[in-house]
Amino acid sequence: MSLQRMVQRGDWVRRLNGAASAVVDGIRGLAATRDIPTGAVVLSIPRSAALEVSMTRNESSWLPPDLVSPEFWAAADSGVRLALVLIAEKRLGSMSPRASWIAALPRTTDAPWRWLPADLLQLHYAPLQHKALEQRAEWKDAFHGLQQTTPGTNITSTEFYWALEMVKSRAFWAPEPGNGSWMEFVNKTATILILLLLGASVGERYKTFVWLLALGVIGLGMFRGYQETTQQDLCIVPAIDMANHAASLDVVNVEAGWHAFYMRFQATATQPIAEGAQVWNHYGPRNNDNLLQWYGFVADANPFDTYTLEGMVGRVRALQHVAPSRLQLLSDQGLQAALDQVVVTRAGFPNSARPALRLLFAPPEVAAGSTAATWQQPLPEKMERHVNEVMIELLKAERDSKLTTLQEDMALQGGPDAIQMGPRMALALQFRIQKKKLLADAISAMEAMRE
Numbered sequence: 001m002s003l004q005r006m007v008q009r010g011d012w013v014r015r016l017n018g019a020a021s022a023v024v025d026g027i028r029g030l031a032a033t034r035d036i037p038t039g040a041v042v043l044s045i046p047r048s049a050a051l052e053v054s055m056t057r058n059e060s061s062w063l064p065p066d067l068v069s070p071e072f073w074a075a076a077d078s079g080v081r082l083a084l085v086l087i088a089e090k091r092l093g094s095m096s097p098r099a100s101w102i103a104a105l106p107r108t109t110d111a112p113w114r115w116l117p118a119d120l121l122q123l124h125y126a127p128l129q130h131k132a133l134e135q136r137a138e139w140k141d142a143f144h145g146l147q148q149t150t151p152g153t154n155i156t157s158t159e160f161y162w163a164l165e166m167v168k169s170r171a172f173w174a175p176e177p178g179n180g181s182w183m184e185f186v187n188k189t190a191t192i193l194i195l196l197l198l199g200a201s202v203g204e205r206y207k208t209f210v211w212l213l214a215l216g217v218i219g220l221g222m223f224r225g226y227q228e229t230t231q232q233d234l235c236i237v238p239a240i241d242m243a244n245h246a247a248s249l250d251v252v253n254v255e256a257g258w259h260a261f262y263m264r265f266q267a268t269a270t271q272p273i274a275e276g277a278q279v280w281n282h283y284g285p286r287n288n289d290n291l292l293q294w295y296g297f298v299a300d301a302n303p304f305d306t307y308t309l310e311g312m313v314g315r316v317r318a319l320q321h322v323a324p325s326r327l328q329l330l331s332d333q334g335l336q337a338a339l340d341q342v343v344v345t346r347a348g349f350p351n352s353a354r355p356a357l358r359l360l361f362a363p364p365e366v367a368a369g370s371t372a373a374t375w376q377q378p379l380p381e382k383m384e385r386h387v388n389e390v391m392i393e394l395l396k397a398e399r400d401s402k403l404t405t406l407q408e409d410m411a412l413q414g415g416p417d418a419i420q421m422g423p424r425m426a427l428a429l430q431f432r433i434q435k436k437k438l439l440a441d442a443i444s445a446m447e448a449m450r451e
Contacts, residue, residue, distance in 0.1 A: 029244040030279040036269045042254050042279060043267040045237050049098070050265065051089060052235040053081040054176055063088050072149040078234040080142055082171055083163035086236065087155060090163075101238040109165045109296035113139070115424055122428035124402050125435055127308040128289050135293065139164055167234075168294045170241040172283075174258040174265070176231040237265045245291070246280035247299035253280050288434055298430045305346075307438050309398060312339035312353070319393055322360050326367065330359055333372040346441040348449075349391045357387045385450070392446050399439045406436040 036042055055078055063073075068084050076084070090102050112120060112132035120129045143160045146153060246252045256267040273279065283295075285304040292298055299305070309315065313336065316322060330336045335356040342353045355375035359367065362379060378384050404412075412418065413429055421429070 027244060027278065030239070030242045032273045032275050032277050032279060035275050036273040038269050038271055040269050041266055042269050042273070043240050043243075043256070043265075044262070045239055045265045047258075047263055047265065050235045050237045051082065051085050051098070052174070052233045053078055053085060054231065054233045056176065056231050066152045067150070067155060068146065068153065069150040072146050075145070075149075076142070079164065079167050079171070082167045082234050082236065083160065084155075086163045086166060087159055090159075098238055104242075105166055108162060109169050109294075110423065111165065111169075111293055111296045113293070119424045119428065122425055122432070124404070124428075124432040125289075127310060128293060128431075131289070131293055167236065169296065171234050171236045173232040174235045175260065176233045235265075240265055240267055240281075243267065243279045243281035245283045245286075245295070245297075245299070247282075247286075247291075247302040247304060249282065249303075251280050252282040253277075256281050288431060292427065292431055296427075298427060298434060300430070300434060302434065303346075305434060305438055307344040307398075307435055307442070309342045309344060309394070310340070312342050312394070315394055315397065316357070316360060316390065319390065319397065320361075326360055329367060329370075330356060333359065333370075333375075335359055335372060335375065344395070344438070344442050346438055346445060348395075348442045348446040353391075354387060357390060358383070361386055361390065388446060388449055392443060395439055395443045395446070399436065399443070402432075402436065404432075406433065406440060409433045409436065 030043075032042070063084060067088060073081065073084070086102075089096050089098060093099065096102065108114070112123070112128060113135040115132065120132060123129060139161060142164075143157050146155065146160065240256050243254065243256065253269060253271050253273050254267040255270050256265070258264075259266050267279070267281065287304050287306045288298050288302050289306070289308070291302075313327065313330075316339070330339075338352050338356045343350060355372070358375045358379055359370070362370075362375075362383060366374075366379070366383075379387070409429060410433060413426075413433060418426070
């Protein structure tokens with residue numbers, strides 16, 4: 001059965017695999033259509049079903065010339081290229097073998113780049129606010145570039161931004177196929193069969209040579225037909241892209257990726273999945289900044305979440321006096337960059353920030369004649385405790401700078417007004433609750449170091 005017929009019949013995923021699009025516990029995603037044991041293939045999608053682009057191959061030739069100019073395509077990054085391919089595929093309408101899949105794609109992720117300034121302020125988190133504004137400017141510049149280099153293009157801004165959202169939230173990198181092809185493989189297979197027949201019919205004198213020649217062709221076919229280069233293609237794979245992300249590895253029940261041997265994208269069960277249960281993929285160790293910015297959701301109790309503190313030198317100086325000479329020494333020894341942006345985890349401050357803080361608060365006799373290597377080693381116990389206390393105070397200052405407390409936010413989330421809350425406010429509230437919980441965990445972890 002062709003891919004187009006499978007999609008049009010609506011049983012494409014069901015026929016090939018053990019999962020189908022569904023809504024489970026109010027969450028749209030994939031659900032198992034049968035009991036699936038560990039190790040079983042849940043999804044198996046041919047590479048021909050994927051939309052993909054490569055930075056080493058020229059895929060612009062098949063796109064309509066009024067859609068994108070060669071000049072814009074050449075300058076575009078892989079994400080923009082794949083967005084243009086998705087737009088072209090969507091415009092095929094019912095003629096596209098992926099029409100049903102495209103029709104099922106969401107209209108938007110409503111990620112923060114679309115939010116109004118008032119919505120962004122509700123995050124209570126400047127780093128993501130800045131990233132959302134940068135993303136908005138970048139995408140607008142990209143669309144402006146398309147209009148400038150392709151004056152006749154009829155791509156609208158709505159189409160362009162939608163396609164970029166789909167790419168950023170669904171695409172992943174896969175090894176670029178080798179330089180072989182199915183036709184090349186078929187030709188080699190035919191040659192091998194002929195050689196095997198010859199090997200069975202020729203005399204003993206030549207039989208060994210013919211068999212060795214056949215083995216050589218097999219080896220060459222495997223090398224050229226299935227080899228994977230170091231280059232990566234950006235792909236969107238129908239069906240696999242519908243599996244939702246689980247931050248907790250205990251919840252994840254499939255492992256998805258490209259399988260060169262089978263020439264297919266596959267998702268394999270990593271634990272038993274009951275019929276009707278949701279299929280959970282893992283998009284990688286992403287913090288909530290990344291998940292909300294590109295995917296439009298927040299993961300509660302995300303073990304990979306982080307908290308970014310920007311401009312740490314100014315924060316330190318607001319807490320304690322730091323001599324200008326010590327700031328100059330920080331710069332001279334190349335340690336200032338470690339405080340420009342500090343990424344805090346639930347375990348507290350990263351070790352990368354400690355050398356710079358040691359330099360700022362070490363006694364003059366220790367700082368004199370020091371080098372950057374001096375601060376890589378722990379200071380005497382009393383000085384180390386002081387550095388630790390500074391870190392705790394910095395975290396508490398960040399916590400206390402918020403417009404609302406963690407307790408107030410949780411009360412709002414569980415209160416009677418929550419049902420009237422808009423989706424953006426609900427997401428912003430969920431996001432800032434998770435960040436404040438992370439800060440609380442980090443403070444607790446560093447306070448435990450006092451003991």
